[in-house]
Amino acid sequence: MDRNTFTGLFLIMIIIAGSVYLMKPTDAEIQKEKQRVHLDSLKKAGKNPVQAVVHSAADTAAKPAIDSAALKAPFGASLAGGEQLITLENKDIRLKISTRGARVYSAELKNFKTFDKKPLILFDGTDNKFGTTLTVGSTIVNTNERYFGQVYTDGSNTVALRLSYSPTQYIDYVYTLPEEGYKVAFTVKPVGLDGVVANSDKFNLNWESNVRKQEMDMALERQYSSVFYNTFDDGVDYLSETKDDAKEVADHKIQWVSFKAHFFSSVLIAKNGISKANMAVSHDTSDHVHIKEMKANLVVDRAANGTFPMEFYFGYNKFDFLQTQGYDLEKQVDLGWGPLKYINRFAVLPVFHFLEQFNWSYGLIILALTVILKLVLSPLTYKSYLSMAKMRVLKPEMDEIKAKVGEDNPTLLQQEYLKLYKKAGVNPLGGCLPLLLQMPIVIAFFRFFPSLFELRGESFLWMHDLSTYDAFVKFGFTIPFLGDHLSLMCVLMTISTLIYTYFNNQISGVTGQMKYIGYITPIIFLGALNSYPAGLNYYYFLANMFTFLQQYIIRLMVDDKKIHAQIQENKKKPESTKKKSGFGAKMEEMMRQQQQLQGKKK
Known part of the structure; x- marks a missing residue:
């Protein structure tokens, strides 16, 4: 072996020895490799x-x-x-x-x-x-x-x-x-x-x-x-x-x-x-x-x-x-407070989970849930509309009473109104009570949707996450009462509520301050619900849309002329045959007491 060959082999041995020493795995790496081998053996045995x-x-x-x-x-x-x-x-x-x-x-x-x-x-x-x-x-x-x-x-x-x-x-x-x-x-x-x-x-x-x-x-x-x-x-x-x-x-x-x-x-x-x-x-x-x-x-x-x-x-x-x-x-x-949580737990959640079985998007599930609820509540909606139609038919006669009595004596005016309601067989709160019965569901959903884990990360249309707001416009600064963004679904919900209020006023014939209060409430809701989940505003929007549809269908079924004729027939009936409601009796007694108090003051 010549000198050059020996030198080359010697250098190769030094490089190999150095590589073995420098590339020696640490104790942690050895432990990790043992762990990997152990896990692989478990997997091969069919275990997870x-x-x-x-x-x-x-x-x-x-x-x-x-x-x-x-x-x-x-x-x-x-x-x-x-x-x-x-x-x-x-x-x-x-x-x-x-x-x-x-x-x-x-x-x-x-x-x-x-x-x-x-x-x-x-x-x-x-x-x-x-x-x-x-x-x-x-x-x-x-x-x-x-x-x-x-x-x-x-x-x-x-x-x-x-x-x-x-x-x-x-x-x-x-x-x-x-x-x-x-x-x-x-x-x-x-x-x-x-x-x-x-x-x-x-x-x-x-x-x-x-x-x-x-x-x-x-x-x-x-x-x-x-x-x-x-x-x-x-x-x-x-x-x-x-x-x-x-x-x-x-x-x-x-x-x-x-x-x-x-x-x-x-x-x-x-x-x-x-x-x-x-x-x-x-x-x-x-x-x-x-x-x-x-x-x-x-x-x-x-x-x-x-x-x-x-x-x-x-x-x-x-x-x-x-x-x-x-x-x-x-x-x-959080499914809501008081009896509202039972509505969500035993009525809404079972329906919601039933609809999940069809593997629809959650936007469609909310749509189907809205349709089901509107169908279930349609008898109340019909009664509410019918009562408001009766009040609308009576409005000309109420205007005559107002012109005759004047506005200086509101107690006497209300008494005359009550006499008219009694003769016509009309309950002035008939349009409100069915709506009040539906309010618990509206309020229950106010707590239900923000707590609904199922909506987290679920998208629908432009809404990327139904469990939070859809920031259609970002201001870059905070506006009091509104926040730093504007939710498109909340805006649509507000617009639909304003339109619903307008048509509802046309149906009921409401006038005066009550007419404008209905327009103020949706604006307040715009600020209150702007940061709430898009899924909640989407439901309220759909509820308004289906209410429009229901009222249109009911309007085709209800004839104001027939209602007017029925009211005139009720007026002809003897007082003894008319059913006196508890509400009417209480109102009459309250009006009588107010009239007596006013007489004593004079």
Whole structure:
């Protein structure tokens, strides 16, 4: 072998050795590859594994030096360490568990996106605090600041993290994620600490979260967000959604506490209950990233086996889906107040979900829902129109009475009107009462549509998202009462309401101030509903359109001449044969009393 050949081979060996050393995989990469091989083997076996991946995370703040005395204190060894993030993942959610505090570091819903198409993360990093305070003698240990050791990760769906007091005395936090779904089991297992930690039969949990903005309209999102809780005795209650609020519950045992946003929730369910809770909600209007800050200091009760079994729900607020999760979680969804919620729950929602089976767009579903409701309410609409037609036919006679009596004595004028109504067999409120009976549905929808998860992200025509407003015009500045935009569907709804008011006035023959009040109300609604969901304004618009159609059809069926003839026949009937309404009797008595009072004053 000549000198040049030897030199070449020697250099090649150096390059190979250097490459092997420099390209050697790190321990984390080796662990990741083992994890990948394990997951591949599970997939080949026909399983849908939950992924558990471990990776390091640098602490955001520089760690202060730890003196030897602190290390020798109770749980002192947990002051030293580095933060690692362990990922538990199934087909629906991706959770990162931090070894610092053994808390859920972040929660991502994989099947959903934010309004601007970014990953939907309920909280991340310092957005969420979760831990307990342990009292050992005179030492107070905050687990949020302690590093838990990893007991095991089985490569599929469970991770256990340990905070050690001694080799035989410790606390384990165990997280178990099923292969699908939005729940994760969470169990705290203290071992050998009954004589060490004060009040070891209770788990004093401090949970805080800065809930992130997910929707386009932050104002509406805040309006439907707060801390909710469910007691075993009194059911679901919540803190104020419109202002900062705080509440202590100690007289009723609580089953779960929820940090509820508009369409998504983080819920902690205590299997053995929560004996005491201090909850608070607040928000900073200058913060354009988080909608509200929510806090809950909870005293969780221990189970018979000495553990604290709990469960998290990180998911979406769809009424029928929450029903399948149990624990009355669906009662977080705002379906309206009082009897209105029963209209939405037992009448509107079943019809809505029935129409979903046809796989129509939600714009068509709202259209079909409107048609069904209008058909159901058509008898009331007919009675209302007929009553207004009777009043219109009577108007010439009422004008004669007004000219004869004059306007100086309104009490006498009303008495004469009542006599005319009685003779003609007409109820002056007959046109209003059917409309009042329909009002609960109108109001119920005012709460129903903004809470309807089904509309989130659903487009129809020019409306990109039926769960929020359609900003047809953006001003670039804020106009009082209207906001920074103009919703086209709200404008169309307002125009249709004004047209409806005009034709309604023609039918009823209303005059004076009442005539103009009907035109002012739609303008007020323009400002009030401009930032409400396009789906709600779309429904109101459709309702007006179908009312026009109904009135046109009814007008073809109703003959004013026949009504006039019937009124004249009623006038000829003896007073004894006429049915006297309770309303008429009360009005007559009221008018008589007013007339007497006026006579005494004179």
